[in-house]
Amino acid sequence: MTLTQHDIDQEIAAHHAAYTERVAQGAPVEHHPRRDYAPYRSSVLRHPKQPLVAIDVRRNPELVELSSPAFGERDITETDNDLTRQHTGEPIGERITVSGRLLDRDGRPVRGQLIEIWQANAAGRYAHQREQHDAPLDPNFTGVGRTLTDDEGRYHFTTIQPGPYPWRNHLNAWRPAHIHFSVFGTAFTQRLVTQMYFPNDPLFPYDPILQSVTDDAARQRLVATYDHSLSVPEFSLGYRWDIVLDGPYATWMEEGR
Amino acid sequence: MTTTDTSSPENALPTPSHTVGPFYGYALPFRGGEDVAPLGHPDTVTVHGYVTDGEGTPLPDALLEVWGPAPDGTLPAVDGSMRRDAATGDFLGRNGVEFTGFGRMQTDADGHWYVRTLRPGARGSHAPYLSVCVFARGLLQHLFTRVYFPGDDAALAADPLLSRLEDERRATLIAAEESAGTYRFDIRLQGEGETVFLEFR
Numbered sequence: 463m464t465l466t467q468h469d470i471d472q473e474i475a476a477h478h479a480a481y482t483e484r485v486a487q488g489a490p491v492e493h494h495p496r497r498d499y500a501p502y503r504s505s506v507l508r509h510p511k512q513p514l515v516a517i518d519v520r521r522n523p524e525l526v527e528l529s530s531p532a533f534g535e536r537d538i539t540e541t542d543n544d545l546t547r548q549h550t551g552e553p554i555g556e557r558i559t560v561s562g563r564l565l566d567r568d569g570r571p572v573r574g575q576l577i578e579i580w581q582a583n584a585a586g587r588y589a590h591q592r593e594q595h596d597a598p599l600d601p602n603f604t605g606v607g608r609t610l611t612d613d614e615g616r617y618h619f620t621t622i623q624p625g626p627y628p629w630r631n632h633l634n635a636w637r638p639a640h641i642h643f644s645v646f647g648t649a650f651t652q653r654l655v656t657q658m659y660f661p662n663d664p665l666f667p668y669d670p671i672l673q674s675v676t677d678d679a680a681r682q683r684l685v686a687t688y689d690h691s692l693s694v695p696e697f698s699l700g701y702r703w704d705i706v707l708d709g710p711y712a713t714w715m716e717e718g719r
Numbered sequence: 720m721t722t723t724d725t726s727s728p729e730n731a732l733p734t735p736s737h738t739v740g741p742f743y744g745y746a747l748p749f750r751g752g753e754d755v756a757p758l759g760h761p762d763t764v765t766v767h768g769y770v771t772d773g774e775g776t777p778l779p780d781a782l783l784e785v786w787g788p789a790p791d792g793t794l795p796a797v798d799g800s801m802r803r804d805a806a807t808g809d810f811l812g813r814n815g816v817e818f819t820g821f822g823r824m825q826t827d828a829d830g831h832w833y834v835r836t837l838r839p840g841a842r843g844s845h846a847p848y849l850s851v852c853v854f855a856r857g858l859l860q861h862l863f864t865r866v867y868f869p870g871d872d873a874a875l876a877a878d879p880l881l882s883r884l885e886d887e888r889r890a891t892l893i894a895a896e897e898s899a900g901t902y903r904f905d906i907r908l909q910g911e912g913e914t915v916f917l918e919f920r
């Protein structure tokens with residue numbers, strides 16, 4: 463039997479209600495999705511069933527995971543943060559600028575760290591061989607960008623507004639428009655891969671990936687804000703999205719901040 | 720909501736994790752991602768294996784990152800893992816001499832991966848290990864695990880993590896030596912022989 467959107471909606475609502483109930487009983491707020499979230503069908507066989515083994519980093523300051531790989535100017539080219547300039551022609555679609563700050567849980571900037579992004583084109587098609595969606599490819603748009611955060615933890619990308627796209631989680635499943643982000647912190651424990659969404663997308667309630675973040679406030683943090691001051695006259699619309707890295711890090715490494 | 724008030728730390732709430740999805744393959748892997756060891760280095764080790772799901776099916780679309788110290792236990796602070804060519808914008812590969820400690824590889828169609836890196840040195844009271852971060856379609860938040868190496872039983876017995884685990888679970892973190900310098904390490908996301916995954920607090 464093919465799953466319908468209605469089936470998925472009911473599962474999403476059940477998970478949301480169960481979370482609300484847990485919090486009402488005093489359970490902690492869950493900032494991240496549970497790996498076991500059946501409305502996203504691919505998660506069913508790909509999450510561990512044993513509890514994770516906890517490591518207290520304060521008792522182990524020499525942990526490998528409390529440091530992070532280094533990235534530098536050699537790892538970036540000049541046009542890497544401008545996805546509209548990577549081919550000879552202009553890509554099709556609405557140009558946007560996406561900017562924000564990379565911060566740790568104490569609100570301090572994470573400097574000189576690598577942010578990588580990838581996304582579908584304006585028609586909702588990835589430049590990926592295995593992508594089956596028959597929307598047109600754009601020869602002038604690959605949809606991959608990279609940058610290092612500056613001294614204030616800022617990043618900046620120029621790109622094209624990605625389109626929503628269908629997928630096969632259930633019948634008539636559509637992903638809201640999003641940009642994939644991969645981010646490093648000062649500690650490997652802060653590693654983050656996530657997705658940024660655009661304000662007021664009507665597809666939000668139907669998407670089991672976004673809804674896997676069952677906490678309403680946490681889910682909102684995945685949505686960028688339209689920021690007129692970031693819009694470039696005669697060129698692009700601006701979105702602001704700050705990223706806060708979770709995971710412990712060694713404060714003794716932060717000298718000179 | 721997305722503009723963070725940095726004046727009060729409790730407002731810096733974390734950005735939720737999401738799956739890497741199926742279509743990162745043209746974005747995240749880079750040339751030489753699995754060849755971390757400087758060319759011809761005598762301390763080179765090869766670690767390889769499969770990533771499998773709860774039915775034992777290999778994942779053709781898992782992404783692994785490896786991060787480890789140099790043979791003397793120091794942590795590299797060298798960039799250049801994904802050097803770029805300013806003329807073409809392509810990846811150049813590493814420079815063949817410096818050790819960055821960082822590798823990234825995608826499983827192939829058979830769900831197999833490998834990394835060639837330097838044998839890690841011990842740090843503190845820990846037995847030597849490589850840190851591994853696993854990403855995949857279907858995995859809403861990445862998973863951390865570790866590759867430990869067989870041979871020094873006393874060091875493994877004294878390791879603060881391994882010493883806390885039952886034998887069966889502990890075994891999932893210790894690679895098997897296949898030949899000198901080549902080790903097998905499978906990652907089972909779920910079910911029988913499920914790999915030990917870690918949570919840092």
Ligand SMILES: [Fe+3]
Nearest residue numbers: 637640642740
């Ligand atoms: Fe996507």
